[in-house]
Amino acid sequence: MNDSTRSAHALIPSEESIAAYLGQVPEFFERHADLLAGVRLPSVHGHRAVSLQERQAEMLRDKIKGLEQRIMEMVRNSSENAAITQKIHRWNCDLASIGDARGLPHAVTEGLRAVFDVPQAAIRVWDVAPPFAGSLFTMGVSADVKAFASSLTMPFCGPNLGFEPTAWLQRVDDVQSLALLPLRDGPLSSPSPAFGMLVLGSPDPLRFDATMGTEFLTRIAEQASAALARMRPVAGARQLTSV
The missing domain is CATH 3.30.450.40 (GAF domain)
Known part of the structure; x- marks a missing residue:
């Protein structure tokens, strides 16, 4: 790598510095909304490319699905615990009698x-x-x-x-x-x-x-x-x- 190439690489900001800048200047995307519209990302459900909005929607759907599964598991555990508690109560009443x-x-x-x-x-x-x-x-x-x-x-x-x-x-x-x-x-x-x-x-x-x-x-x-x-x-x- 020659000196000119090294100088060119030195001028390219790192991903960390770009992320830090965007975090500090959120209005950047308001001024350059066309950039967001043109971003294409790989879909988590295939090899096709989707827009940033579609990717965010996919991630949100996956998150909602995970939360629904957790809720269903909590409801199932609650029902099972309630049934066991009722059985213990009935058994205890039988002993008391x-x-x-x-x-x-x-x-x-x-x-x-x-x-x-x-x-x-x-x-x-x-x-x-x-x-x-x-x-x-x-x-x-x-x-x-x-x-x-x-x-x-x-x-x-x-x-x-x-x-x-x-x-x-x-x-x-x-x-x-x-x-x-x-x-x-x-x-x-x-x-x-x-x-x-x-x-x-x-x-x-x-x-x-x-x-x-x-x-x-x-x-x-x-x-x-x-x-x-x-x-x-x-x-x-x-x-x-x-x-």
Whole structure:
């Protein structure tokens, strides 16, 4: 490149300087409107060239389409959440209507299967009042499971890796994914020791995926815990006096 060529290139403004100038002098296009009319750009929907106005219209239509899809997704998620909330409410009302506390564990698991279409569900409760000791829902719980339940401050979801609570389910070989919900007094995230565990199993490996949200499962665990608190020693003693 000779000196004259270098000098010519040096006189050509950069794209940045042109953009800066146009940003500072917007009336430039008012004085030179014919430039905008003559601008031709490649279309995003083909290889043909379109005017600047057409290109802007295409971009605007694409933006509107994206917003419409986001709105539809928000409406769909809202409808799904409302349906789940209604199911939890109905299940909770069913638990509240149980008169004999001995029927609560069965009502919890059967309600989950019927209301939430959970293929399999099982429950174990420990440290119960004497009238409930020796019931099926108190058996087959090792010290390791109790310690594991107490260590959980949120539902565990993931593949079936042979966790001991899986054996509480009727069809163990069918379980590909599961959710383990600790039962304790107060919020699920509290440090209080667990007094039970609820296990949900599914043949679908993605039904209880490790990446899924656990907000509704947390609500289920806390509401089940509140209902089953009637079987705890103090509540159990009160119930005996009222029977």
